[in-house]
Amino acid sequence: MSDGKGRVTLRGIDKHFGAFHALKGIDLDIAPQEFFALLGPSGSGKSTTLRVIAGLETPDAGTMTVDGVDVTYAEPGERNVAMVFQNYALYPHMTVEQNIGFPLRMDGVPKARIPELAREAASKVKIDHLMQRRPGQLSGGQQQRCALARAIVRKPRLFLLDEPLSNLDAQLRLETRVELKRLHRSLDVTTIYVTHDQEEAMTIADRMAVFLDGDIVQVGTPDDVFNRPDNLAVAAFIGSPPMNLLPARFEDGAAIIAGERLALPPRSAPVPAEVVLGIRPSHVRIADTGIPAKVVLSENLGESMLINAEVEGVPVKVRLSEMRPIAEGATIRLAFDGGHVHLFDPQTRRRIA
Ligand SMILES: Nc1ncnc2c1ncn2[C@@H]1O[C@H](COP(=O)(O)OP(=O)(O)O)[C@@H](O)[C@H]1O
Ligand SMILES: [Mg+2]
Numbered sequence: 001m002s003d004g005k006g007r008v009t010l011r012g013i014d015k016h017f018g019a020f021h022a023l024k025g026i027d028l029d030i031a032p033q034e035f036f037a038l039l040g041p042s043g044s045g046k047s048t049t050l051r052v053i054a055g056l057e058t059p060d061a062g063t064m065t066v067d068g069v070d071v072t073y074a075e076p077g078e079r080n081v082a083m084v085f086q087n088y089a090l091y092p093h094m095t096v097e098q099n100i101g102f103p104l105r106m107d108g109v110p111k112a113r114i115p116e117l118a119r120e121a122a123s124k125v126k127i128d129h130l131m132q133r134r135p136g137q138l139s140g141g142q143q144q145r146c147a148l149a150r151a152i153v154r155k156p157r158l159f160l161l162d163e164p165l166s167n168l169d170a171q172l173r174l175e176t177r178v179e180l181k182r183l184h185r186s187l188d189v190t191t192i193y194v195t196h197d198q199e200e201a202m203t204i205a206d207r208m209a210v211f212l213d214g215d216i217v218q219v220g221t222p223d224d225v226f227n228r229p230d231n232l233a234v235a236a237f238i239g240s241p242p243m244n245l246l247p248a249r250f251e252d253g254a255a256i257i258a259g260e261r262l263a264l265p266p267r268s269a270p271v272p273a274e275v276v277l278g279i280r281p282s283h284v285r286i287a288d289t290g291i292p293a294k295v296v297l298s299e300n301l302g303e304s305m306l307i308n309a310e311v312e313g314v315p316v317k318v319r320l321s322e323m324r325p326i327a328e329g330a331t332i333r334l335a336f337d338g339g340h341v342h343l344f345d346p347q348t349r350r351r352i353a
Contacts, residue, residue, distance in 0.1 A: 006033060006158055007032045007066065008158065008190060009028065009064065009065045010053070010063075011027055011062055011063045011064075013025065013026040013059045013061070013063075014026075014062050015048055015057060021214055022045050024213075025061075025215075026045070026216055028049075028219070031190075032190055033190055034206050036206065037192075037194075037204065037205035037208035037209070038193070038211060039195055039201040039210050039211065040211030041196055044211035044213060044214065045213075046162075046195075046211050049194075050160050050194050053081070053192060054160055055075060055081070056076055066079065066158065080154075082156035082159055082160065083151065083160040084148055084159075085147070086163040086167060088167075092135050094135075095132050096134075096138070097119070097132065099146055099150055100149045101114040101117070115131075117153060118149070121153040122149045124149065124183060124186065124187075125183065127146060140168055140169075141168055141176065144164065144168060148164070159184075159189045159190065159191040160192050161180075163194055163195055165195075165197075165200065166197075180193075180204060198240065201222070205222065207220060207221050208222065210234050217230065217234050218231070226238055228351070229243075229351060231344070232350075235342065235344065239280060241306070241317050243279060243281070244279050244316045244317060245278050245344070246276065246278075246314055247275075247314065248275050248276070248277040250271045250273055250274070255275065255341070258311055260291045262338060265338055265339055267343065267353060269353045272347070275345065275352070276343070277343060277344075279341055280319075281318055281319040283340040284319070287333050287335035289335070290335035291335070293309040293310060293311045293316055293334050294310050294329065295308070295309050295327065295328055295329060295331075296310060296315075297328060304319050304320060305322070305325065306319055307319075307332075316334065
């Protein structure tokens, strides 16, 4: 299908916009045919990184290679990449067929061949019955598919997607997510996918890079990032809501919070006397004995309750599967299994293995 393997490496990619340091030395290794997500909050540098990969931005420093060839300063047209933007960027005066066929026309493909190739790409995203419509006569979801078909019609070596689902309603976003995954399998093209939606990244990507303030704070599989966050930045970002982070003392193999001792499984690395204890809201229980907490608010989430409480002034969230509202101001006791606890070093901010 694609004419290359599609291995991408970035080394020390730096980018300023005026005085603003948008990318602070990005390193990435993306494997051939991988579905790789760039995940992070708005403004963290995801789109800028994707635009560097596409050749739409030139880095101030650093190098990029594709299959070992340096393309840092190559023009976008020389890179054999296809990009789908959040706003689709379709030509309003052209039909679906003409929109999808446009890159082929630019490549000098014989005119007579274009409708057939456009239809083939359209059928991959199930809009081949709409070839003569214009973008204004399509739903948002159909426009999005038209943009996808236009991107895949040239069989690119790299497929770049910048928040491609963010203009779709929630239901359609879920359906299209599944189809994108299927499309990726059928194309076998290295796919780099920008999103601020962690559920999207978790479900769709083989691996991801977590961006924060122009830096990558972790690279790994969804399982790595969720279950083994490297540092406090990732711990505070991943999960909805993210894990609770409580300052604690560490003594004789136990964490001490609000005077309560919690025995922990042994760590392979040395543990300092002051730690930050991380525990996911779904792993916290309300019990008869345990850490005292004051309830601030009970939120009904439909399928679960989220109890917002405080332990010595530090916010703690508890996810309960049973619908049991607890009165504001009540004192409860929190317990959790030491096996679910993460420990972080507050100095280095790194997770203690
Ligand atoms: N062309 C530009 N000129 C000035 N600032 C920019 C430009 N492009 C991006 N930025 C800034 O760089 C930061 C990172 O942007 P971006 O990569 O688009 O973030 P993300 O895609 O993660 O939301 C933002 O603060 C943004 O305002
Ligand atoms: Mg962006």
